[in-house]
Amino acid sequence: MSCFEGRVKELKNVSIDCFENSNIYSTTYFLSHCHADHMRGLRSNFFLKRLDHEAHVYLYCSEITAHILSSENTFSEVLHKIKVLPLGVSSIVKILDHNGSAEDVTVSLIPTGHCPGAVMFLFEGEMGRILYTGDFRLCEGDVSRFRQFHYLDGTVKVIDKLYVDTTFLSRRYQRFPSRTASMSILCNLITSWLHEGHDNDIYIQTAAKYGSEAVFIAVAKQLGMKIHVNDTTYNVYKNIAEIKEAVTDDPYCTRIHACQQYKWPFRSRDKTTILPCRNKSSKLRIIRPCAMTFTSKVYDGSLESAVLQSDDQELFRVCYSCHCSYGELEHFIKYLKPRQIQACVIPQNMEEAGILDLLKKVSRWGNGSSDMPLITVSKKCTKNGISSDMATFSTTALMKQENAASSGNFVVVEEASRGNMPIEWSNDDAEIYRLIAEDLKPKIGDPDAIIKQNIRLEFLEIAACLNKSVV
Numbered sequence: 466m467s468c469f470e471g472r473v474k475e476l477k478n479v480s481i482d483c484f485e486n487s488n489i490y491s492t493t494y495f496l497s498h499c500h501a502d503h504m505r506g507l508r509s510n511f512f513l514k515r516l517d518h519e520a521h522v523y524l525y526c527s528e529i530t531a532h533i534l535s536s537e538n539t540f541s542e543v544l545h546k547i548k549v550l551p552l553g554v555s556s557i558v559k560i561l562d563h564n565g566s567a568e569d570v571t572v573s574l575i576p577t578g579h580c581p582g583a584v585m586f587l588f589e590g591e592m593g594r595i596l597y598t599g600d601f602r603l604c605e606g607d608v609s610r611f612r613q614f615h616y617l618d619g620t621v622k623v624i625d626k627l628y629v630d631t632t633f634l635s636r637r638y639q640r641f642p643s644r645t646a647s648m649s650i651l652c653n654l655i656t657s658w659l660h661e662g663h664d665n666d667i668y669i670q671t672a673a674k675y676g677s678e679a680v681f682i683a684v685a686k687q688l689g690m691k692i693h694v695n696d697t698t699y700n701v702y703k704n705i706a707e708i709k710e711a712v713t714d715d716p717y718c719t720r721i722h723a724c725q726q727y728k729w730p731f732r733s734r735d736k737t738t739i740l741p742c743r744n745k746s747s748k749l750r751i752i753r754p755c756a757m758t759f760t761s762k763v764y765d766g767s768l769e770s771a772v773l774q775s776d777d778q779e780l781f782r783v784c785y786s787c788h789c790s791y792g793e794l795e796h797f798i799k800y801l802k803p804r805q806i807q808a809c810v811i812p813q814n815m816e817e818a819g820i821l822d823l824l825k826k827v828s829r830w831g832n833g834s835s836d837m838p839l840i841t842v843s844k845k846c847t848k849n850g851i852s853s854d855m856a857t858f859s860t861t862a863l864m865k866q867e868n869a870a871s872s873g874n875f876v877v878v879e880e881a882s883r884g885n886m887p888i889e890w891s892n893d894d895a896e897i898y899r900l901i902a903e904d905l906k907p908k909i910g911d912p913d914a915i916i917k918q919n920i921r922l923e924f925l926e927i928a929a930c931l932n933k934s935v936v
Contacts, residue, residue, distance in 0.1 A: 467502045469809035469843040475592040484512045492561040496526040497599030498583035499533045516546045523548045529582030536701040573613045577601035579787045580676040593625030600630045605796040627803035632788040635812045637760040640790045647785040648683040658750040666747040669723040685711035693722045716742035754785035795827040805839040817842050
């Protein structure tokens with residue numbers, strides 16, 4: 466799960482895959498794909514207000530990501546501010562500053578093989594060349610085929626900063642089978658079971674709402690049979706050309722289902738199961754594409770080790786990953802040789818020191834320490850340039866002021882001058898408080914003008930204190 470908190474230091478007013486906390490005060494937003502840990506705050510009242518009140522604030526994403534958002538009613542209030550960027554073509558995006566000036570940045574979208582619409586963002590401009598991968602799975606050798614990473618003569622572009630998905634940057638996940646191999650195994654399991662009896666059906670148990678579509682496409686092509694999905698999912702897929710031919714909303718025209726999200730179906734003594742979608746008793750083989758179970762102790766590179774069958778049950782886990790293995794990440798990083806690297810995920814059962822050590826190992830491509838990139842880790846304990854303590858403080862200050870206002874006794878917040886705030890500040894922190902104050906500036910006729918003005922003055926006072934502490 467991503468611990469990246471949205472702010473790209475090299476692009477002051479840009480936020481990616483996070484729409485809460487200090488990201489509210491960015492002017493330009495990007496969404497890499499539609500998974501919940503990359504969409505935090507996208508439906509919040511604060512973010513929606515930001516979109517409504519600022520004419521030139523937009524959310525940029527791929528065409529398929531925009532389609533998924535438009536197909537899900539819960540994101541309807543965001544749609545009018547979405548701008549689609551094309552794949553395979555570099556686009557110029559204006560990054561606005563709060564003083565009204567703008568910087569032109571070239572943005573290229575690169576498919577990641579993670580889920581429908583998932584892309585990397587390559588930013589090129591005066592700040593250098595910044596690559597944000599989002600979640601991705603590129604096998605060894607794939608990176609060399611993307612022209613966006615190369616100059617016209619074929620040499621690799623210099624990446625100044627790489628924000629990278631490190632979900633499986635762990636010795637425990639040295640390698641995974643290719644997607645082609647995983648799908649071949651999965652299709653064989655389906656075919657053998659369906660041929661054993663007319664009452665046999667298949668249920669593909671997906672790990673996330675989106676991410677198994679490549680499996681559906683491969684199964685439909687190889688077996689000539691569509692996969693049944695629920696109505697909500699079908700409404701998303703039916704307008705995506707590469708997926709619509711692989712799925713159906715008719716539970717009676719197929720024996721392969723991915724229409725329910727349940728951990729384990731009810732079974733009678735004869736091991737039959739009632740399929741909820743058609744109220745039919747059948748013998749069900751469950752296939753679960755997954756990666757977390759297949760550590761290097763389980764998967765040794767052979768096809769046999771890429772399948773695990775549960776005891777006394779027709780449940781088969783098939784090794785299938787939408788994230789790079791350790792070896793694939795190592796190849797990706799050594800191919801690009803970025804000058805700086807920031808890990809965006811802390812793998813399971815690992816600490817920050819562990820991932821820093823592994824990143825140093827996979828980043829050894831020169832003859833000395835001078836060739837090593839600067840390596841950092843996104844920290845959950847910070848909020849995009851504003852610490853957790855600072856975020857808590859600002860919320861507390863607002864509550865104090867509002868409570869005091871309701872009793873007619875305004876209280877001046879003095880925590881900043883009394884030293885009850887975190888010690889390490891930057892100019893960005895002061896700027897955030899100044900922006901909060903600017904946002905609270907009351908309008909003529911505003912019934913809460915007095916309350917807002919007092920809150921605003923306190924935030925300006927905090928900003929002034931922070932500027933002094935930085936100096």
